[in-house]
Amino acid sequence: MTYIIAVANQKGGVGKTTTSINLAASLAATKRRVLLVDLDAQGNATMGVGVDKSAVKLTARDVLLEKAKPADVILHLPEIGISLMPANGDMTEAEIKLRDVAVGDFALKAALAEVADQFDYILLDCPPALSKLTVNALVAADGVLIPMQCEYYALEGLTALMDTIGKIKRVINPKLEVEGLLRTMFDPRNNLANDVSAQLLEHFKEKVYRTIIPRNVRLAEAPSHGLSVMAYDAQSSGAKAYLALAGEVLRRHDGGQLRLSA
Template identity: 60%
Template sequence: MRILAITNQKGGVGKTTTCVNLAASLAATKRKVLVIDLDPQGNATTGCGIDKSKMQHTIYHVLIGEKSLRDVMQRSERGRFDVVPANRELAGAEVELVNEFARETRLKSALAELGDAYDYVLIDCPPALNLTTVNALTAAHAVMIPMQCEYYALEGLSDLVNTIKKVRAHLNPHLEIEGLLRTLFDNRNTLAQQVSNELAQHFGDKVYRTVIPRNIRLAEAPSYGVPVLLHDKTSKGAKAYLALAGEIINRHVVSNRQVAAN
């Protein structure tokens, strides 16, 4: 089971879009996938076609110790993957957990109960460094960072890298950066090209080859409660996320071979 935290402290960079559409694309390759919505806005939940307002139990109840992940899971029937939903109740977890024992490892402990039931677990993090994000980083094997290629993105990226270093030092020594994903990309934009080149120079093969374009079908899909693959599988957005899924799977095959060889 590979656990990826999809995070960026900057909002509006395509975290939720990436989480939902990568999940559907991995599921299309017959992988077993679980999406965990860790954002009180619950956008990943609704993007998977689940009505967050009707959820009696969510990730909030898992973090405060009342329910297990299996207790609160929903099925995205059309996406063919499982979802742990979130709604505004999750915002209360910050306050309730502040004095609790092992508050940073609640999600890690909950995931341990699943064993190897899934090939991939994708965690959609809120656009902030708070206790829920720390739970995700503590539970994850690696971090995927979606980012727009604009000037301020580089500034925010250095903050996030420092945060990952702190979590690695104190809570999760094996945490690594899985990759940087260029999103909402417009190749006609000169600045976007420049920032993209800077990322490649600085992070090398940590930057995914796949680039997610600015695409109207990607923007429309959440309003229908489906991943873009089910909204318009011929769109550039759908093809890009299928390519990303393939790239991720290939990386892990190579990584596993290297581990076996050693």
Template identity: 60%
Template sequence: MAKVLAIANQKGGVGKTTTSINLAASLATTRRKVLLIDLDPQGNATMGSGVDKADLEYSVYELLTGQCTLQQALRKTGKAGFDLLPANSDLTAAEVELLDMTRREQRLRDALADVRERYDYIIIDCPPSLNMLTVNGLVAADSVIIPMQCEYYALEGLSALVKTIQRIGQTLNPSLQIEGLLRTMYDPRNSLTQDVSAQLAEHFADKLYKTVIPRNVRLAEAPSHGLPALLYDRQSRGAEAYLALAGELVRRNRLAARQAATAN
């Protein structure tokens, strides 16, 4: 049964899509079966995975609005090694259309029910706002990875996001929890970075990933080539960091599974 991870932050430009693509690719290299879902109308995760968002017969929009099956919308990413549920600007229309639909918050979760057995991980790249698409992502997810920069305003946004996750957990998805906090665009020479990191460690303890994602030119260049950093430049610091994150994620999940088995 797949573990479903939403990559979410209401603040834009924190590395959600970069994290979604590169974590998916890194998990795929460990021979895990991975599905990446692009839930952002900008379609950046789609393009960054090597799929042309302008050339889609079916996308997540048709899936959410009941015009196709998940199998019809799925695309292979070739060398990247994971399956993709793509998106483009058509998805903007789903915002309005979902309002009149039954189970509007559960549309994605319902669509994934039949394929969860086929994957080890399903990663959802959420848009940078709290809208019906993000709610669908959070309702479908088991847990949330929060990418964030170590800057002052990020802490304010984090507080709002945690409250949103708690509200979703109380109403629509009782099992939803925070999987971990990921520090992105990390610059250890910056004193504010150190201060914010210390606050995160104090308040979130073991939820804070030890792995940090550095500022890295190769990470920024890779999407324009339609490739994860791992395939664009495997030796880059960015690619190595996401491989380390995948390893940390798998180890955490393995430990949690063992502890749950022992408790039962």
């Protein structure tokens, strides 16, 4: 059974793309078939896995606007072990045009249904806004993974996202659940980070992943090489953290046997 996870937070710079890429690569390392869908016009997930966003002829835009079939857009990346539906600045056109389509909120859901049986996990890297593209992701998803920094404004932004998730669950996608909250770029020496982390655990309890993603130079460097941190430096603390996150995700869905590839 395919499980679709939207990686979403309307706040920028919280590690959505880093999480999308490295969770995808970590799941692939456990021999799961993984598709990463880039829904952001910035195309950072596309560039971060070594694909030149300016050179791709077809993107998620073409799929959403029914100009191309998903199978014609998806790229297979053996270096990282995942497949990718790329994005670039053309996604802005999809954002605008989907507003004028009666069933525009269901465009991604319909497209992914065509290829879902080819993958165990599909990760949706959402733009940093509660936009039409993010709504498409939430309508298509089974769960929402929310990366967040433990900082002053984190909880305020989280409230707006939770409200949106609740509305979509009630009106459009009753199966949608919060997959989990992921603490990213965490520095345990920071008192505020520890205070916010404690508040998250108090309010969301088991919805907060045990895994914490640390601040890590290798995580920051890997995208410039077009690699996941697993491929760039598998022994780094960032790589180990995302592999641990993959283990948590798997335990929630299929018993969690890692089955690491050689």
